[in-house]
Amino acid sequence: MGYSSVEAHKRIERLVARTVGGVPERKYYRFRVDRWYGGIVTGDCVGCGLSCKFCWVSDKVRYRPRFVGKFYKPAEVADRLTTLAGRRGLRQLRLSGGEPTIGKQHLLNLLDELKGCGYTFILETNGILLGYDEDYAKQLGRYDFIHVRVSLKGCCEEEFARLTNANPEDFKLQLKALENLVKHGVECHPAVMISFSTKESLNSLLRRLSEIDQSLVEEFEIEELILYPHVVERLKKYRLEYLTGYTPDRVPPEQI
Ligand code: SF4
Numbered sequence: 086m087g088y089s090s091v092e093a094h095k096r097i098e099r100l101v102a103r104t105v106g107g108v109p110e111r112k113y114y115r116f117r118v119d120r121w122y123g124g125i126v127t128g129d130c131v132g133c134g135l136s137c138k139f140c141w142v143s144d145k146v147r148y149r150p151r152f153v154g155k156f157y158k159p160a161e162v163a164d165r166l167t168t169l170a171g172r173r174g175l176r177q178l179r180l181s182g183g184e185p186t187i188g189k190q191h192l193l194n195l196l197d198e199l200k201g202c203g204y205t206f207i208l209e210t211n212g213i214l215l216g217y218d219e220d221y222a223k224q225l226g227r228y229d230f231i232h233v234r235v236s237l238k239g240c241c242e243e244e245f246a247r248l249t250n251a252n253p254e255d256f257k258l259q260l261k262a263l264e265n266l267v268k269h270g271v272e273c274h275p276a277v278m279i280s281f282s283t284k285e286s287l288n289s290l291l292r293r294l295s296e297i298d299q300s301l302v303e304e305f306e307i308e309e310l311i312l313y314p315h316v317v318e319r320l321k322k323y324r325l326e327y328l329t330g331y332t333p334d335r336v337p338p339e340q341i
Contacts, residue, residue, distance in 0.1 A: 087246055090213045090255040094134030094187055100150045101132035102188030109191040114146050114154035114183075116165045118173050122207065126169045128162055130183035135211055135249045137238055138323040139278070141316055142183065159191055163198035170204065179207040186214040189221055196228045206231045211238065212262030213255065222265035233273040235262050236308065240282045240290035248281060248325075260293060267298045274304035280327040311336060 101112040112131040119127045131146060131154040146153050157165070166178045178199065185192060185208060192208075199206060206228070212235040215222045225231060237259050239245045245256035266273040275294060279287055294301040310316065310330030320327065331337065 087249070087251045087253070088136075090134055090249075090251045090258060091217045092134075093136075093251070094184065094214055097132040097134050097150060097184075098187045101130070101154075101183075102191060103156065104190075105156075108158050109188060109194055110156040110158055111162070111188040111191040112150070112154040112156050113162065116169060118169060118175065119179075122177055122179070124173070124175050125177040125179045125207065126166050126173070126175055127179045127181055128166055128185075129181055130185045130187065132187055133182055133184040133211070134187070134213060135184070135238065135251060137249050138319060138325050139248065139280070139310055139316055139327075140319070141311060141313055143315055146183075159194035159198050162195050163202075167199075167202060167204070176203065177205045177207065179209060181209040184211055184213075186210050186212075186221065189214070189218075189224075193224055196225075196231065200228060200230070204230060208233045209236065210234070210262070211236055212259045214262075215265055216258030216261030219265045219268075222262065222271060223269045225266070225271045226269035231271065233266055233271055234306070235259060235266070235273060235275050237275050237277045237290070239278060240286035244282055244286060248278070260297065263294070263301055264297045267301070273301075274306055275301055276306040276308045278308045278310075280308075280310040280329045281325070282328070 103110050113128050114131050115129050117127050119125055132150040140147060170178060208231055210233060238248045242253035242256045246253035263273060263275055291302050310327055312330045312332050
């Protein structure tokens with residue numbers, strides 16, 4: 086039995102989200118333009134409740150949420166994202182991390198700020214809080230310009246636990262997130278880290294996804310390890326063997 090993913094998210098929330106003068110603030114450590122999705126402006130949040138052994142967030146950010154980054158108001162985040170997008174002529178915005186669903190009210194207020202601005206907004210999440218709190222998925226249904234990418238950590242309970250050290254049953258929260266999002270009409274798809282998975286477990290996951298909604302199988306995204314030096318170090322530390330992975334300059338074009 087591992088840790089509770091929900092409790093871990095709630096614990097980290099106390100460090101990276103706060104309300105000042107009635108305004109919900111959230112910690113970010115950078116805003117940048119990135120190559121994914123054909124070019125996208127990205128805000129990187131501080132803090133996540135999972136402890137994936139292959140996580141690409143640097144140790145400096147991952148293990149020091151109290152000390153890194155800065156608190157931003159929703160309007161400030163909207164301004165940072167849209168200013169960068171304007172400079173580069175981009176129409177796509179993204180929150181990644183860290184886990185951007187930590188700080189529910191902050192995220193919802195940020196989406197209110199961006200509503201009607203003509204951007205597509207991609208929310209990259211591990212889905213734990215969206216599986217735990219159906220109302221969160223329902224609230225996201227108010228925004229027709231968002232797309233949620235739920236990153237599944239492995240293809241089954243056993244792989245999830247091996248990759249995150251969390252309670253294996255919490256894998257069901259990741260699937261539940263997709264179920265909740267589909268139910269409330271939020272555009273979404275699963276991205277699945279398959280670098281540690283067998284064909285059998287992948288096929289079994291596809292069956293489970295089809296039971297939720299066939300569109301999740303059709304939109305299914307393969308995610309494989311990107312072997313940044315600090316990720317390789319981490320894998321060595323945990324003695325975690327992988328089946329597939331790419332150096333950052335060799336990521337297949339269909340995964341960019
Ligand atoms: S869910 Fe993402 S940010 Fe959180 S530990 Fe896993 S890989 Fe890192």
